[in-house]
Amino acid sequence: SQKIEQNSEALNIQEGKTATLTCNYTNYSPAYLQWYRQDPGRGPVFLLLIRENEKEKRKERLKVTFDTTLKQSLFHITASQPADSATYLCALDATTGGGNKLTFGTGTQLKVEL
Protein backbone atom coordinates (compact mmCIF):
# COMPACT_ATOMS: atom_id res chain seq x y z
CA SER A 1 0.00 0.00 0.00
CA GLN A 2 1.05 3.60 -0.46
CA LYS A 3 2.69 5.23 2.51
CA ILE A 4 4.37 8.51 3.38
CA GLU A 5 6.45 8.51 6.54
CA GLN A 6 7.74 11.46 8.49
CA ASN A 7 9.34 11.19 11.88
CA SER A 8 6.43 11.35 14.28
CA GLU A 9 8.67 12.26 17.17
CA ALA A 10 9.32 15.94 17.70
CA LEU A 11 12.74 17.24 16.73
CA ASN A 12 14.37 19.54 19.26
CA ILE A 13 17.47 21.46 18.21
CA GLN A 14 19.48 24.40 19.43
CA GLU A 15 19.26 27.81 17.80
CA GLY A 16 21.85 28.23 15.06
CA LYS A 17 22.07 24.54 14.24
CA THR A 18 20.81 22.88 11.07
CA ALA A 19 17.53 21.03 11.33
CA THR A 20 17.06 18.05 9.02
CA LEU A 21 13.63 16.51 8.51
CA THR A 22 12.99 13.32 6.59
CA CYS A 23 10.16 12.24 4.31
CA ASN A 24 10.15 8.65 3.06
CA TYR A 25 7.55 7.18 0.74
CA THR A 26 6.62 3.80 -0.70
CA ASN A 27 4.57 2.79 -3.71
CA TYR A 28 4.46 6.28 -5.16
CA SER A 29 6.08 7.65 -8.29
CA PRO A 30 5.64 11.37 -7.69
CA ALA A 31 6.45 13.88 -10.40
CA TYR A 32 7.11 16.39 -7.63
CA LEU A 33 7.11 16.84 -3.89
CA GLN A 34 6.18 19.86 -1.79
CA TRP A 35 7.00 20.96 1.75
CA TYR A 36 4.60 22.96 3.90
CA ARG A 37 4.84 24.60 7.30
CA GLN A 38 1.93 24.52 9.75
CA ASP A 39 1.65 26.61 12.90
CA PRO A 40 -0.83 25.68 15.66
CA GLY A 41 -4.39 26.67 14.81
CA ARG A 42 -3.55 27.64 11.24
CA GLY A 43 -3.57 26.11 7.79
CA PRO A 44 -0.43 24.79 6.12
CA VAL A 45 1.72 27.28 4.23
CA PHE A 46 3.70 26.30 1.15
CA LEU A 47 7.48 26.47 1.37
CA LEU A 48 9.15 24.64 -1.53
CA LEU A 49 8.43 22.40 -4.49
CA ILE A 50 10.99 20.04 -6.02
CA ARG A 51 10.49 18.03 -9.21
CA GLU A 52 11.58 14.46 -9.84
CA ASN A 53 14.38 15.57 -12.15
CA GLU A 54 15.78 17.99 -9.58
CA LYS A 55 18.21 16.76 -6.94
CA GLU A 56 18.20 19.85 -4.79
CA LYS A 57 16.32 23.11 -4.35
CA ARG A 58 17.20 26.08 -2.16
CA LYS A 59 15.32 29.08 -0.85
CA GLU A 60 17.06 31.35 1.62
CA ARG A 61 17.86 29.16 4.67
CA LEU A 62 15.84 26.22 3.33
CA LYS A 63 17.15 23.34 1.26
CA VAL A 64 15.26 20.34 -0.05
CA THR A 65 16.69 17.21 -1.66
CA PHE A 66 14.77 14.59 -3.59
CA ASP A 67 16.15 11.10 -4.19
CA THR A 68 13.73 9.06 -6.30
CA THR A 69 15.93 5.97 -5.98
CA LEU A 70 15.87 6.03 -2.20
CA LYS A 71 12.30 7.37 -2.30
CA GLN A 72 13.24 10.04 0.15
CA SER A 73 13.24 13.80 0.55
CA LEU A 74 15.29 15.70 3.11
CA PHE A 75 14.33 19.16 4.29
CA HIS A 76 17.04 21.30 5.87
CA ILE A 77 16.78 24.57 7.77
CA THR A 78 20.18 26.14 8.31
CA ALA A 79 20.96 28.65 11.08
CA SER A 80 17.68 27.70 12.74
CA GLN A 81 15.78 30.22 14.83
CA PRO A 82 13.04 29.86 17.46
CA ALA A 83 10.65 31.32 14.87
CA ASP A 84 11.22 28.18 12.76
CA SER A 85 9.42 26.14 15.41
CA ALA A 86 6.38 24.59 13.71
CA THR A 87 5.16 21.35 12.17
CA TYR A 88 6.56 20.59 8.72
CA LEU A 89 4.58 18.50 6.26
CA CYS A 90 5.78 16.85 3.10
CA ALA A 91 3.27 16.30 0.32
CA LEU A 92 3.57 14.04 -2.70
CA ASP A 93 2.04 14.36 -6.10
CA ALA A 94 -0.66 11.69 -6.08
CA THR A 95 -2.19 12.67 -9.39
CA THR A 96 -3.30 9.93 -11.71
CA GLY A 97 -4.89 12.00 -14.43
CA GLY A 98 -3.90 15.62 -14.35
CA GLY A 99 -4.51 18.22 -11.69
CA ASN A 100 -2.67 18.80 -8.47
CA LYS A 101 -3.75 16.11 -6.05
CA LEU A 102 -1.47 15.93 -3.03
CA THR A 103 -1.09 13.28 -0.35
CA PHE A 104 0.37 14.64 2.87
CA GLY A 105 2.60 13.03 5.45
CA THR A 106 1.62 13.36 9.11
CA GLY A 107 4.30 15.96 9.72
CA THR A 108 7.26 16.44 12.02
CA GLN A 109 7.15 18.96 14.83
CA LEU A 110 10.30 21.05 15.07
CA LYS A 111 11.21 23.00 18.17
CA VAL A 112 14.18 25.35 18.08
CA GLU A 113 15.45 26.23 21.53
CA LEU A 114 17.50 29.20 22.62
Added chain:
Amino acid sequence: DAGVIQSPRHEVTEMGQEVTLRCKPISGHNSLFWYRQTMMRGLELLIYFNNNVPIDDSGMPEDRFSAKMPNASFSTLKIQPSEPRDSAVYFCASSLESGGPPYNEQFFGPGTRLTVL
Protein backbone atom coordinates in the same frame (compact mmCIF):
# COMPACT_ATOMS: atom_id res chain seq x y z
CA ASP B 1 -5.98 39.50 -1.56
CA ALA B 2 -7.76 38.22 1.55
CA GLY B 3 -6.64 34.65 1.02
CA VAL B 4 -8.91 31.62 1.29
CA ILE B 5 -11.86 32.38 3.53
CA GLN B 6 -13.64 29.70 5.54
CA SER B 7 -16.69 29.90 7.76
CA PRO B 8 -17.51 29.20 10.44
CA ARG B 9 -14.16 29.00 12.25
CA HIS B 10 -15.64 26.84 14.98
CA GLU B 11 -18.72 24.66 14.94
CA VAL B 12 -20.12 22.63 17.80
CA THR B 13 -23.11 20.49 17.03
CA GLU B 14 -24.92 17.42 18.27
CA MET B 15 -24.84 14.03 16.66
CA GLY B 16 -27.41 13.71 13.92
CA GLN B 17 -27.46 17.38 13.00
CA GLU B 18 -26.57 18.71 9.57
CA VAL B 19 -23.36 20.69 9.29
CA THR B 20 -22.41 22.99 6.41
CA LEU B 21 -18.91 24.35 6.00
CA ARG B 22 -18.21 27.17 3.57
CA CYS B 23 -15.22 28.24 1.54
CA LYS B 24 -14.35 31.18 -0.68
CA PRO B 25 -11.19 30.49 -2.71
CA ILE B 26 -8.68 33.07 -3.83
CA SER B 27 -10.01 35.04 -6.79
CA GLY B 28 -8.67 33.68 -10.07
CA HIS B 29 -7.81 30.23 -8.72
CA ASN B 30 -9.38 27.38 -10.65
CA SER B 31 -8.83 24.44 -8.29
CA LEU B 32 -10.36 23.95 -4.87
CA PHE B 33 -9.61 21.26 -2.31
CA TRP B 34 -11.32 20.11 0.88
CA TYR B 35 -9.14 18.41 3.51
CA ARG B 36 -9.77 16.96 6.95
CA GLN B 37 -7.08 16.91 9.64
CA THR B 38 -7.02 14.77 12.77
CA MET B 39 -4.23 13.74 15.10
CA MET B 40 -4.64 10.11 14.16
CA ARG B 41 -4.87 10.39 10.38
CA GLY B 42 -3.17 13.67 9.60
CA LEU B 43 -4.27 15.78 6.64
CA GLU B 44 -6.51 13.86 4.26
CA LEU B 45 -7.85 15.04 0.93
CA LEU B 46 -11.62 14.62 0.77
CA ILE B 47 -12.46 16.04 -2.65
CA TYR B 48 -11.11 18.46 -5.19
CA PHE B 49 -12.66 20.56 -7.94
CA ASN B 50 -11.18 21.95 -11.10
CA ASN B 51 -13.09 24.72 -12.86
CA ASN B 52 -16.04 24.01 -10.52
CA VAL B 53 -16.22 20.34 -11.56
CA PRO B 54 -15.50 17.57 -9.01
CA ILE B 55 -12.42 15.71 -10.25
CA ASP B 56 -11.71 13.26 -7.46
CA ASP B 57 -14.00 12.49 -4.53
CA SER B 58 -12.37 9.20 -3.57
CA GLY B 59 -11.47 10.62 -0.17
CA MET B 60 -15.04 11.38 0.85
CA PRO B 61 -15.61 8.99 3.75
CA GLU B 62 -19.20 8.03 3.02
CA ASP B 63 -22.53 9.18 1.68
CA ARG B 64 -23.07 11.42 4.67
CA PHE B 65 -20.52 13.79 3.13
CA SER B 66 -21.26 15.91 0.08
CA ALA B 67 -19.55 18.88 -1.54
CA LYS B 68 -20.64 21.42 -4.09
CA MET B 69 -19.08 24.24 -6.01
CA PRO B 70 -21.88 26.21 -7.68
CA ASN B 71 -19.51 28.91 -8.95
CA ALA B 72 -15.84 29.84 -9.00
CA SER B 73 -16.03 31.80 -5.76
CA PHE B 74 -17.91 29.49 -3.41
CA SER B 75 -17.91 25.91 -2.21
CA THR B 76 -19.67 24.00 0.56
CA LEU B 77 -18.95 20.77 2.39
CA LYS B 78 -22.00 19.25 4.03
CA ILE B 79 -22.23 16.45 6.58
CA GLN B 80 -25.66 14.97 7.15
CA PRO B 81 -26.15 13.41 9.63
CA SER B 82 -23.06 14.29 11.62
CA GLU B 83 -21.37 11.80 13.96
CA PRO B 84 -18.80 12.25 16.77
CA ARG B 85 -16.10 10.64 14.60
CA ASP B 86 -16.47 13.53 12.14
CA SER B 87 -14.88 15.84 14.72
CA ALA B 88 -11.78 17.31 13.08
CA VAL B 89 -10.40 20.46 11.52
CA TYR B 90 -11.60 20.90 7.96
CA PHE B 91 -9.44 22.93 5.60
CA CYS B 92 -10.24 24.39 2.24
CA ALA B 93 -7.38 25.19 -0.15
CA SER B 94 -7.18 26.69 -3.63
CA SER B 95 -4.60 26.86 -6.38
CA LEU B 96 -4.14 28.00 -9.96
CA GLU B 97 -3.63 24.96 -12.15
CA SER B 98 -2.70 24.72 -15.79
CA GLY B 99 -3.40 20.99 -16.04
CA GLY B 100 0.30 20.22 -16.32
CA PRO B 101 3.70 21.48 -15.18
CA PRO B 102 4.50 23.76 -13.49
CA TYR B 103 2.51 22.51 -10.53
CA ASN B 104 1.55 25.22 -8.16
CA GLU B 105 1.33 25.60 -4.44
CA GLN B 106 -1.93 25.25 -2.62
CA PHE B 107 -3.14 28.11 -0.45
CA PHE B 108 -4.95 26.97 2.66
CA GLY B 109 -7.68 28.69 4.61
CA PRO B 110 -7.63 28.95 8.42
CA GLY B 111 -9.80 25.88 8.82
CA THR B 112 -13.08 25.08 10.57
CA ARG B 113 -12.79 23.20 13.83
CA LEU B 114 -15.81 20.89 14.02
CA THR B 115 -16.88 19.21 17.24
CA VAL B 116 -19.76 16.74 17.12
CA LEU B 117 -21.09 15.83 20.55
